[in-house]
Every structure is written in C-alpha cells, then in structure tokens.
Amino acid sequence: MALDPKKHEMPVQDAVVRGKNFDEVALGYTKEVAIAEAQRCLNCKNRPCVSGCPVNISIPEFIAEIKKGEFEEAYRIINKTSSLPAVCGRVCPQETQCESKCTLGIKYESVGIGRLERFVADWHNEHATEKPAKPAPNGHKVAIVGSGPSGLTCAGDLAKKGYAVTVYEALHTAGGVLVYGIPEFRLPKKIVAKEVQTLKDLGVDFQENVVIGKTLTIDELFEMGNEAVFVGSGAGLPRFQGIPGESLKGVYSANEFLTRSNLMKAYRDVNDTPIMKGGKVIVSGGGNVAMDAARTALRLGAEVHIVYRRSMAELPARKEEVEHAEEEGIHFDILTDIKEILGFHNPDDPRDERNGFVTGVRCVKTQLGEPDEKGRRRPVDIPGSDFVLEADTVVIAIGTSPNPLIKDTTPGLEINSHGGIIVNEDGLTSRKGIYAGGDAVTGAATVISAMGAGKTAAAAIDEYLSK
Amino acid sequence: MYKIVRKKVLNPTVTQMEILAPLVAKKAKPGQFIILRTDEDGERIPLTVAGTDPEEGTVKIIFQVVGGTTEKLNHMNQGDSLQDFVGPLGRPTETEGIKKVCIVGGGVGCAIAMPVAQEFHRLGADVTSIIGFRSKDLLILEDEFRACSNKLVVMSDDGSYGRHGNVTVPLKEMLEAGEKFDLIITIGPLIMMKFVTLTAKPFGVPVTVSMNPIMIDGTGMCGGCRLTLIKDGKPVTKFACVDGPDFNGYEVDFDEAMSRSRMYFGFERKSHESICNLYKQEAR
Ligand SMILES: Cc1cc2nc3c(=O)[nH]c(=O)nc-3n(C[C@H](O)[C@H](O)[C@H](O)COP(=O)(O)OP(=O)(O)OC[C@H]3O[C@@H](n4cnc5c(N)ncnc54)[C@H](O)[C@@H]3O)c2cc1C
Numbered sequence A: 001m002a003l004d005p006k007k008h009e010m011p012v013q014d015a016v017v018r019g020k021n022f023d024e025v026a027l028g029y030t031k032e033v034a035i036a037e038a039q040r041c042l043n044c045k046n047r048p049c050v051s052g053c054p055v056n057i058s059i060p061e062f063i064a065e066i067k068k069g070e071f072e073e074a075y076r077i078i079n080k081t082s083s084l085p086a087v088c089g090r091v092c093p094q095e096t097q098c099e100s101k102c103t104l105g106i107k108y109e110s111v112g113i114g115r116l117e118r119f120v121a122d123w124h125n126e127h128a129t130e131k132p133a134k135p136a137p138n139g140h141k142v143a144i145v146g147s148g149p150s151g152l153t154c155a156g157d158l159a160k161k162g163y164a165v166t167v168y169e170a171l172h173t174a175g176g177v178l179v180y181g182i183p184e185f186r187l188p189k190k191i192v193a194k195e196v197q198t199l200k201d202l203g204v205d206f207q208e209n210v211v212i213g214k215t216l217t218i219d220e221l222f223e224m225g226n227e228a229v230f231v232g233s234g235a236g237l238p239r240f241q242g243i244p245g246e247s248l249k250g251v252y253s254a255n256e257f258l259t260r261s262n263l264m265k266a267y268r269d270v271n272d273t274p275i276m277k278g279g280k281v282i283v284s285g286g287g288n289v290a291m292d293a294a295r296t297a298l299r300l301g302a303e304v305h306i307v308y309r310r311s312m313a314e315l316p317a318r319k320e321e322v323e324h325a326e327e328e329g330i331h332f333d334i335l336t337d338i339k340e341i342l343g344f345h346n347p348d349d350p351r352d353e354r355n356g357f358v359t360g361v362r363c364v365k366t367q368l369g370e371p372d373e374k375g376r377r378r379p380v381d382i383p384g385s386d387f388v389l390e391a392d393t394v395v396i397a398i399g400t401s402p403n404p405l406i407k408d409t410t411p412g413l414e415i416n417s418h419g420g421i422i423v424n425e426d427g428l429t430s431r432k433g434i435y436a437g438g439d440a441v442t443g444a445a446t447v448i449s450a451m452g453a454g455k456t457a458a459a460a461i462d463e464y465l466s467k
Numbered sequence B: 001m002y003k004i005v006r007k008k009v010l011n012p013t014v015t016q017m018e019i020l021a022p023l024v025a026k027k028a029k030p031g032q033f034i035i036l037r038t039d040e041d042g043e044r045i046p047l048t049v050a051g052t053d054p055e056e057g058t059v060k061i062i063f064q065v066v067g068g069t070t071e072k073l074n075h076m077n078q079g080d081s082l083q084d085f086v087g088p089l090g091r092p093t094e095t096e097g098i099k100k101v102c103i104v105g106g107g108v109g110c111a112i113a114m115p116v117a118q119e120f121h122r123l124g125a126d127v128t129s130i131i132g133f134r135s136k137d138l139l140i141l142e143d144e145f146r147a148c149s150n151k152l153v154v155m156s157d158d159g160s161y162g163r164h165g166n167v168t169v170p171l172k173e174m175l176e177a178g179e180k181f182d183l184i185i186t187i188g189p190l191i192m193m194k195f196v197t198l199t200a201k202p203f204g205v206p207v208t209v210s211m212n213p214i215m216i217d218g219t220g221m222c223g224g225c226r227l228t229l230i231k232d233g234k235p236v237t238k239f240a241c242v243d244g245p246d247f248n249g250y251e252v253d254f255d256e257a258m259s260r261s262r263m264y265f266g267f268e269r270k271s272h273e274s275i276c277n278l279y280k281q282e283a284r
C-alpha cells in the first residue's frame, strides 16, 4: 500500500457556522479514518516521536493497537503515562512536540499522533462502562492545592496507590485553566467534568471554594493530618502592558474576558454575568490565550483584530488555532505594537454616559531586529508610523505569572525572581513534604508539561511516604 | 452548599443573613469579604463579612438589594442553601497602633464599617462613628454602632432622622474643634469616600478607604477589580481583592474608580428586565 504523504484531515465544523456557536470546532476522526491514519505509522524501532512527548507516551505501541482495531488496549497503553488523553489529544502543541520528531515528517506530513490520541480517549469515554475499582487505602493522607492538570494528575496517581487525597480549589468548579481559560469550542467542559468524576470514583475528595493561603494555610493542611502537600496553583496573575488607558471601561485582561465567558458562562443568554458583546474587539498578544480570547469575542458577535508585535511566523500559539482563527475571519494586525488605549472624553459634559469607554488604540508599526535571549527577533518600532485602530473592547493577552498568595502565607517556601516556586527534579520545594509543579513552578506553559510535573511529584511523594 | 441559618430584614432594602461556613467563620477578620453564588447560573458577588460565630460556624452578611443577584439572594430564606461561599478574601483592616479612630460610614457601607468599629472597640481604642443615610427608612445598625462607639453621630441627607446633611459636616466640625484622630476609616459610596478624604486632608489625618470595585474571582486572577493609586506622582495598578480592599485614601484615583464602577450600568438595568441582548446595540 502506498504511503499517503498527508495526514488524514480532521473534520471540522464549517468556519462560518462555528463562528456563531460555542460547539467544538474539531469533530474527531471516525473509526475508519483513525485506522487509516494509524496505518501511516512506520512503527520505527528508535521511536523518535516518544522523545518528543513530555511524558513519553508509548506512541508506536498505542498506534499499533489502533491498526488492529483494539481501541481499548490502545487507551490502556496511553493511560499508563497520561491521565488526561482526551484533553492532551485536543490541546497539545503537537507540532512542536511528538509530531515534530516523527520520521514521516522529514519527507511528508507526520502521523497525526494527537488526533489519534484524541480518538482513542473519546472512544474509551463513549464505550467503557466499568468504573475503576477503588484501591485499598494505604493509610496516608495527602492534600493537593489547585485542580488544574498538574493537581488532577498528581491526585489521580496518588489515589490509585491508595492515598486519601483531598483537592482544594479556590474557584467553584474543578479543572483550572481547562475550565476557566480554554473555551468550550476547543475543549468541551464535559470532558473535563468526566476526568474529575473519574477521580471522584477513585475516592478523591474535591473541596471547591477553598483558597489556600486564605481559608486554610499549607501549615494547617499538615496540622489536619496531611503528610505531604502538592501545590499546583498555576500562573493565574494577569500582566498588563503598563500603557496609558488600561483602566478605561472595556479593557479586560484575557483571564477576565475568558472567565466571564467560560466559567461564568456569560455566553449563554440565561446567565447573570455581564460581558461586552459585539462591536469591535482588539486582542493584544499572540499566544493560545490571545487566540482563545479572539475566537470567543468573535462568537459573541464582534469584529476581532489580533494585534501582535512580531510576524505570523513568531506567533507562539498552536498552529491549528491560528489557522482556525484565520478561517473564522479574525484579522491579524502583525508587526504592530499598541502604545496607548484611547477613551471617550466629553469635555463639556462630565455626566456623558460614554465617558471613560474605550474608543480605540494608538499603534505603531514594527520591524524585526536583533534576536533576544530566547533567540526570537525583537520587534523595533518604526518611527512616525503611528496610526489608530478603532475599538469598543480591548483584551490584553500578554501573559500571566504565578499568584503570590501561597508564597506569602507559607514560611520557608522559596521562589525565583519570576514568582515561580523553586523545586528540585522530584518536584520537592524548599520545605519538607511540600511539592509543587505545573505553571506555579514554570510560569505559563502547557497542559502536558503540567501533567508531567504532577506525575513526577506523585511518584516522589509516594517514595517519601513509603519510607 | 452553604445553609442560610438565619435571616433578618434590617430595612426595606437591606437584609442580614447568617450562613453556615465553618472554615470561613474560623478565619475571617474585620475588613475581609466573601464571594458567593446563589445558584448554578448565578453571578459571583462579593459581600463583606459583617461578623462571625466560630463556635456555631456561621458568617454574617448584610446586603442591600441593588440588582439581579442581591434580589435573588433576598428571595432566599432560612433553611435554603447557597451554591458557593468562599473566603475570607482580601486583607483585614489594619488596627495596630491606633488609639483613637473615626469611622465614617454611608448607606450600606455602614454594614461593612460595623465589624471594623466593633474590632477597634474590642481592642480598646476610642471609637467615634459617623453614619449617614439618605433618609430615616434606610437607617441600619444604629444600636450596633451605639454599642461599640464612644461617640456616635447619625446623619440623614433629608433630615428625617438624626442631623440633617452629609457625613463630612460633623467630621469637619470635629477636626476643626481639634479632635486628634490617629486614623479615619471611611466606607460607603465612592463619592462620599472621596469627600471624606478631601475633608481630612487639610488636617493631615491619615484616611483609609474601603474600595469595592466589581470583582469576579477575588483571588487576583482576573484583574477586573484593578484600581490606580498615585504614589509619588506615578500611577500604580493594584488589585482590590488581594491588595485591598483597604487603601490609603490620599493615593486612590477616585475619578477613575467611579468611572469603572459604572462599566455595566446599562447591562444591569437590562438584566433586571432580563433582556440583556438589547445591550449589544445600546452599549456603543
Ligand atoms: C486561555 C488559555 C489557553 C491555553 N491553551 C493551551 C493549549 O492549547 N495547549 C496547552 O498545552 N496549554 C494551553 N494553555 C496553558 C495550560 O492551560 C496551562 O499551562 C496548564 O493549565 C497549567 O496547569 P496547572 O495545573 O499548573 O495550573 P492551572 O490549570 O492554572 O490550575 C491551577 C488551579 O489552582 C487554583 N488555585 C490557584 N491558587 C489557589 C489557592 N491559593 N488555593 C486553591 N486553589 C488555587 C486555580 O483556581 C486553578 O484552578 C492555555 C492557557 C490559557 C490560559
């Protein structure tokens, strides 16, 4: 059989239709397509793809099971190393991870590893009926702070070993960025809810509405009988640009905009939470967060522009999201930097209802100069190229940093200059019994790396408490 | 779920509730707040902790019905349960070294000010309270304030109760008469706090204001509660939910805060009539 040089296309909702709804964009492979795609895999002896996956999923092995139609077996193989395959199969930046190392990718398109992983996970979720058996308790108690991918993974791994695990979450729903950040059309919330339910079936106790550092401190968690604590509190503190006009009405951090839409479901008209809808929305930034904010705004009925300082090639977002955003009609104003946000001001009538609302942004064109420390070419302003873009809403999506709350309330916990918790290779912090991982340690990164950190810490906690 | 243990109507628009939330009851200090949701589709709204009973595990809240969520809350009764109740959030009011304090509360802000006044009283400070209301039917917590204040002045805008006029009138008189307060704490509408600060300025008395901007998460995650302080002539952005809610009154950019607090004004009016879609056209 001749090798198909191209990946099997992912069926997607039509771009015009999906721009008006919040349903998932990518529809997933059918059984037949999955098997056909699996057949493209060469089952390489040296397994280069595996080294590209941060948690080293046995990729050729699970793909081999798909070829045979043994989907449940494929799931079992993935599940040995990844506890959130339905999530990672959807949101991993595969093109820079597993798929970037695929042998096929040298001459053709790589195997659609992420798409196959998603297929297997969805198939399992649809067909598997048996609930995981509750493991016998081993008598140890562990607390997890935060219910993002790192916390969920750490909780799952420990629960499987018989630990009594309690997850404390500040918000009213478990899932971290997976529920408050990544929108429904990219990661349906029922998938996250299902993962959480699986953990509950394993005996994990979820305590929502508990802010560690406020409601309880980490030291109190120890006093309550926990022998180890894993901190997976993420990097939720939004950064602003420090430019004039950021306090005008209609300027949001991406976190606020996405939280209002996702977690508070402001996109549903039955909900009480207000959000700016319609008009012209400018999103500042070029990462996944910027794409998600832009595509959410589009679905709320706006004309959306992404303003980014570098060129298309440097956009840090997943390639697929950029493509989807372009197809949906989002405008990219690249090599453009926002210098000021402009607001309405009626000098004759201070009571004018429109006063203080955003009217636009003042931008300058840029060109790429010398590379910075990370090797990315630095944008340089082109003098005299100022221009104004009109806007009703501006969303700032230029990054986040770890929240200082835990550090401020946990004596002896060391952090680095970026606010990240300092850990060793096992995820152990400067305090005995306190482990940490995910964005709280690295700053904003990826779901799979957070998951990997949760796994590492779970293994280290197990070793520490088994001694 | 968080059970409503007791409910008491304080005046036609202000209600007091005690909610079963043992962890919050154990931790909360005066000046801190909670965030609640009434139900699965509800909005997250912040309310100040108006008192706690750590033994019983209850937290007291006092709220004024101003819009959709507070109205929903007001329709709930003893025995009903709230969907979510998280806290205590924000920093407690700083009380250290304050021997003589003046508390200036306006409207429902008095509910926020009351536990602060009680705390100073408990610590043995000399407490002067000035509380103001639009009219007699809106008066709340007079007895509670009397019990914890060395001196209490009640004001009403229309003269229907207590003295006629704004809270700044007696404050100015006291300062002019040479009263030496270590600190003035003011809680109420932004415009009132702004004028209390201006009144105190010539006398060089420190002023703490309690800022209540629109909030969502209350943990520093959304930045929606941000406000600007002017420090040494330079603007500094702060998040009220984690850096506050108390701030130095002389540093707060009140005009910006007032503008921001009206962000969803149109929306809320509509939300009342639940025809939010119209907002799409009208907001612009
Ligand atoms: C909009 C958006 C889109 C993204 N898209 C992608 C993508 O496509 N692919 C990808 O791989 N990655 C993506 N990421 C990044 C990825 O989501 C994160 O790297 C990952 O979620 C980090 O996981 P975590 O477990 O470290 O923390 P988080 O997911 O941030 O979870 C932390 C949790 O801890 C809770 N918490 C914080 N402080 C406390 C406290 N004191 N007490 C109790 N609970 C607390 C928080 O409320 C939160 O629920 C995206 C991120 C965002 C914001």
Ligand SMILES: Cc1cc2nc3c(=O)[nH]c(=O)nc-3n(C[C@H](O)[C@H](O)[C@H](O)COP(=O)(O)OP(=O)(O)OC[C@H]3O[C@@H](n4cnc5c(N)ncnc54)[C@H](O)[C@@H]3O)c2cc1C
Residues within 6 Å of the ligand: B033, B043, B045, B046, B047, B048, B049, B062, B063, B064, B065, B066, B067, B068, B069, B070, B071, B108, B111, B112, B211, B212, B213, B214, B215, B245, B261, B262, B263, B264, B265, B268, B271
């Ligand atoms: C830290 C903090 C502590 C608070 N403590 C109390 C308290 O103890 N008792 C109490 O009654 N209220 C308190 N508030 C205000 C309370 O949160 C709002 O009244 C409530 O969110 C309104 O919700 P709603 O849905 O009923 O009204 P909405 O429909 O949301 O709003 C109705 C009207 O109230 C205005 N409004 C909305 N939010 C606020 C706000 N945060 N501050 C001032 N005006 C607002 C709107 O502009 C609108 O005019 C506090 C606010 C904060 C931030």
Ligand code: SF4
Residues within 6 Å of the ligand: A052, A053, A054, A055, A056, A057, A059, A082, A088, A089, A092, A094, A097, A098, A099, A113, A114, A117, A448
């Ligand atoms: S988890 Fe991510 S990186 Fe690993 S195989 Fe799956 S898609 Fe690739």
Ligand code: SF4
Residues within 6 Å of the ligand: A040, A041, A042, A043, A044, A047, A048, A049, A050, A059, A060, A101, A102, A103, A104, A111, A113
């Ligand atoms: S590198 Fe590509 S072709 Fe080779 S085993 Fe991995 S997925 Fe299959």
Ligand code: FES
Residues within 6 Å of the ligand: B214, B215, B216, B217, B218, B219, B220, B221, B222, B223, B224, B225, B226, B239, B240, B241, B242
């Ligand atoms: S309420 Fe979200 S940061 Fe303060």
